[in-house]
Amino acid sequence: MVHQPSHLFVGSGRLAKHLHHYFTLKQVPVLQWSRRQDTDREFRELANQAQWVWLLISDSEISPFIEAHPEIERHRWVHCSGCLVLPEITSLHPLMSFANELYPLDIYSRMLFVGEPGHPPLATVCPELDNPFRRLAPEDKARYHALCVAANNFSVLLWQTAAREFLKWGISWQELLPYLEVTMNNLATHPTTALTGPLSRGDWPTIERNQAALAGTPLAPVYDSFVKLFLLSQPQPKENTRGVIDANA
Ligand SMILES: NC(=O)c1ccc[n+]([C@@H]2O[C@H](COP(=O)([O-])OP(=O)(O)OC[C@H]3O[C@@H](n4cnc5c(N)ncnc54)[C@H](OP(=O)(O)O)[C@@H]3O)[C@@H](O)[C@H]2O)c1
Numbered sequence: 001m002v003h004q005p006s007h008l009f010v011g012s013g014r015l016a017k018h019l020h021h022y023f024t025l026k027q028v029p030v031l032q033w034s035r036r037q038d039t040d041r042e043f044r045e046l047a048n049q050a051q052w053v054w055l056l057i058s059d060s061e062i063s064p065f066i067e068a069h070p071e072i073e074r075h076r077w078v079h080c081s082g083c084l085v086l087p088e089i090t091s092l093h094p095l096m097s098f099a100n101e102l103y104p105l106d107i108y109s110r111m112l113f114v115g116e117p118g119h120p121p122l123a124t125v126c127p128e129l130d131n132p133f134r135r136l137a138p139e140d141k142a143r144y145h146a147l148c149v150a151a152n153n154f155s156v157l158l159w160q161t162a163a164r165e166f167l168k169w170g171i172s173w174q175e176l177l178p179y180l181e182v183t184m185n186n187l188a189t190h191p192t193t194a195l196t197g198p199l200s201r202g203d204w205p206t207i208e209r210n211q212a213a214l215a216g217t218p219l220a221p222v223y224d225s226f227v228k229l230f231l232l233s234q235p236q237p238k239e240n241t242r243g244v245i246d247a248n249a
């Protein structure tokens with residue numbers, strides 16, 4: 001049986017490509033509109049055919065797009081931004097990193113969708129998807145999204161920075177992979193005990209040597225901040241007699 005599409009996806013960026021792939025794998029029909037190839041008139045025609053209009057576009061463009069289309073009832077819009085809070089607009093943030101390559105069904109099926117109190121849950125918007133779903137108070141969303149960026153994007157930046165430096169000594173990305181894989185696997189399986197290295201050992205002379213080696217580079221303040229983060233995250237700050245960094249500074 002062919003179902004009438006309930007969903008119109010607006011945009012052709014990374015999230016639009018991934019969600020379209022996911023919905024296709026789950027055999028959920030979707031209409032698509034992109035400003036690259038379709039007219040505003042075509043948008044209005046497609047929007048008339050769909051129940052839900054997903055705005056899979058840059059965060060800063062979401063409100064202007066909604067305001068430009070007052071003919072669409074506000075309860076029919078869905079956005080996927082992790083930090084925007086818009087009155088009456090359903091928010092469904094997929095807690096996932098969508099890069100250029102598509103993923104297997106198992107990855108999409110396990111990703112958490114985060115909504116807001118008073119909004120329709122994922123099960124109402126798309127009953128065919130049985131992803132985990134949670135609600136977050138609007139006032140917590142900015143901090144929630146900042147944590148997503150810090151955990152995901154900052155770790156990618158750190159690895160990219162290290163990889164560029166290693167390459168100068170002829171150490172390839174391929175050679176770094178076991179190190180990355182074990183780090184991620186340890187974190188995935190034992191998140192609270194995954195930390196190794198001088199911080200976990202309380203080896204302050206080595207930390208000082210690391211800091212001296214990075215002095216004057218963009219990584220120096222990053223290293224200092226992580227030492228501070230580590231000290232503040234300890235139940236009782238570790239003894240730091242050498243004054244490497246003062247956690248209360
Ligand atoms: N990528 C992720 O990992 C991720 C994860 C969770 C949530 N999100 C959310 O997903 C949404 C889209 O992010 P993305 O990563 O897919 O961004 P993206 O790859 O940069 O794509 C943005 C898309 O928005 C379109 N667009 C921008 N302004 C528009 C406008 N005024 N009218 C129509 N289309 C417009 C762009 O069209 P053109 O191609 O024509 O420029 C492009 O197709 C954002 O709300 C973001 O917060 C992203």
